[in-house]
Amino acid sequence: MKQDSAPEKPGAGESLYRKEPKIYARQVKGTFARLRVIAVWVLLGLYYVLPWLNINGNQAVLFDLPARKFYILGLTFWPQDFVYLALLMITAGLSLFFFTALAGRLWCGFACPQTVWTETFMWIEQWVEGDRAKRMKLDKAPWTADKIMRKSAKQALWILFAAWTGFTFVGFFSPIRELGANIASLSLGPWETFWIVFYSFATYGNAGFLREQVCKYMCPYARFQSAMFDKDTLIISYDPERGEPRGGRRKKDNPAEKGLGDCINCTLCVQVCPTGIDIRNGLQYECIACAACIDVCDQVMDKMEYPRGLIRYTTEHSLKHKTKHVIRPRIIIYGVLLIAILGGTIWSMTHRVPLRADLIRDRNALYRELPGNLVENVYTLKITNMDNAPHRYDMRVLNNDAVEIDMDKPLSLQAEEVLGVSVRLRIPRSAGQGVQTLDIEFQSQDDPSIRIETTAKALMPMDFGN
Amino acid sequence: MNDTSQSLPGRWSRGKRDLGIALWIAFLSACVGTFVIFAVLDPDALNDAWVLPWEMGRRLAYSLGFLFLFLVSLIASGLTIFMIRTGPKSGHASGTGRRPPPEIRSPEEENPDLDIGDFK
Structure with a gap:
């Protein structure tokens, strides 16, 4: 196997420091890529549009801190209602446990703001600088007029998008139409200015530069996931039984004759990975379950006229040909708790006396x-x-x-x-x-x-x- | 000199040290926080705006304030230690024994029937 994972020992005179290599993720097409595009549009759509809608004469979602009132989709919450906030947090936590136990890191791959905004920033990058190969070439190239233009265009778009994000964020706390008018007339208050700049900077830094490093080094969820996973949790996995031994071949070759498995070792699964890992090495904590490797591998399998699913959503038990259990104690416990708390919250919210x-x-x-x-x-x-x-x-x-x-x-x-x-x-x-x-x-x-x-x-x- | 009956002072295990650090740092932060907050804020003056239906005396408010800050600081220091302890052991920039990044090649290299143009 070429993909050996033997630890690299620094030899004499070799620097102990190695910079984190920049990851140039290849754009991918397929079912899961489409699902993520939908998730990005829905989630960011809600984020950017909601503050502009009015319900009952109030902004659809407005956390009016000075007046100590929260307006959420036609409901008004008072400080006395803070128990709902607590219930909401518990519901969110339980949902995370439930869906993680069921289908792994769905949150990371499709709903986490880090993923969603990074995805958008990567679209902008792709649009201005071109695909993976062009971006790598551009970064290596000397600073020509074209490079300066492309790089500054990308930065300008990123900053503009980040600023709009920061403005929208503050728009959830301060009526957004007034806020917009204040910006237009340059009469923005100091704290509003501070928070807009702060949130814009955070968006730009997280989605433009830190990207997968946030998931790898900073996110606590990735460290807790092992507590929520079991052997029946859906994970994205390479099927080594079917794929190995891997190796290049022509389409008309019979893999069995050459002593090969179905993996043609094209390394496209590595190239599309936003965290730069090789899924064929097994489940790794860096994997954010974005399923880009599934999409690209399915495309390759189609090209080679092999059945799809060499990399697929599966479970540890399923890979080892053991009995699969979708309904299991933790799913039942999380599910029942979730329904009970959610139902109770909704009942109590609709029955609360104003x-x-x-x-x-x-x-x-x-x-x-x-x-x-x-x-x-x-x-x-x-x-x-x-x-x-x-x-x-x-x-x-x-x-x-x-x-x-x-x-x-x-x-x-x-x-x-x-x-x-x-x-x-x-x-x-x-x-x-x-x-x-x-x-x-x-x-x-x-x-x-x-x-x-x-x-x-x-x-x-x-x-x-x- | 060699009195073996007297045991040498032992070292705390790593878990014990972690716990000690988390508790102590959280306690210090909570002390500073309580001091600063209640120097500028009189809990009794808040009674009219109090969300809770009952009035708490100053002593109770100070105590609850301290315990709350202690708890929040403990979450922060505990999580920090947890994150550092469970971090990628071989993934640090300066770490030895770090796995090399996965090998990448052009898909057509060994598979002449694949066209990279199909994957753009």
Whole structure:
């Protein structure tokens, strides 16, 4: 075998330092390449278009940090809803476990922003500098006018694309139309400028220069994957049983006669690999499961009129001719947890009541005894209308009909308004002594389904005389 | 001089050292973080804007703040050690015994029936 992986020992006088060779990935056509193009268009499409859409008069996705409100596809999230953020993170994590256990590093190959933006930057590079061979030749060539022009055109396009990415990113936090107008009139705030530049720089650096190095050296997911994989996980693998011994041949040759397997050793699988590995050496942590080697090998097999799938999605068990298990304990556990949490989140989000009220007892006063055997407690009510429409609310004490409620203003709130109201509760002495708990209900006058219950503590005088 | 009954001070194993470093660095960072944050921010002044439905006293807020920062720092230092320990052992630029990059050749070299033009 020519592909020996014997460790290279630095000899006398040889430098210990070897620069990471630049990878010139060959462009590839095929099923998985098409799938990735679709993934890139859908994901980047969502990213670049969403902030420009409006739903219910609000930006479709806007994380309005100064107002502490998140607008996501017509729903408004308040700081009190942060439990949904936690649930969302758990769902995302579980999905990653689930899909990784099922089909390996799908995330890396098709959905990771690192892959998606790198892919776009490589399209730009390919478009300006040409295919793999032309790019290699151009890099070796002296600095002619053509090279300077091509290199600067590529850089200009990269910077422009990165800047648009940074602008869009900030557009998720600051209304994007205003942001655009501010840029046009050169009146951008310092922090907006900083974050646009920061995110543009990060995009440019990650997608233009670091590329596969991020996956190889910096990404923790690649290091954790072994914990999520088992022998039934779909991996991209070369079939050594079918391919070996590898070697060149003519199309009309019979491989069996020459003592050869199906691998014609064209090394195209290496040339298309964005991380520069040889998949024929087995599963390697550098492999981001982009399936470019599958695409190109299938093309070669077609040319040679051999059956496809010398490199394919398969499992360790399948390669060793053992029983395959798609449904297995970890898949069931991840799947059930995922469905339960996702279902619970959706149920709770659609059933959440867009009203919140906190009754806080005035800490500076104890209570006041009034004529008619009444005891007055003073509270500050903080009431929030989280709905997109104005509402007027009623307040009732559920466990004591005799309590009088006195407010300094009516509970009439505009959409998304927060109101502070001073509330006096006059409680008959017959309600009890010491600390009493009152169950209180708030209900919208026009929509009875908007109703919440809360409790308030009331202090009552103690009768030691009796 | 040669009193063999007294054992020499031992060295910590690598795992023990890793754990010690992660905990200690996280603790120091959390101390600095807590100090700086609560020097400029009074948790009691936040009561009106508090997201949680109950009021916490200063002492509890300081303690929770410290524990939170400790946890976050511990995640950072722990992950850093994990990433360094599990990194490519033979892939470093200056490392010895690094695998040479896979051999690449022109596909037509040994397979005259393949046309590289088909793979553009």
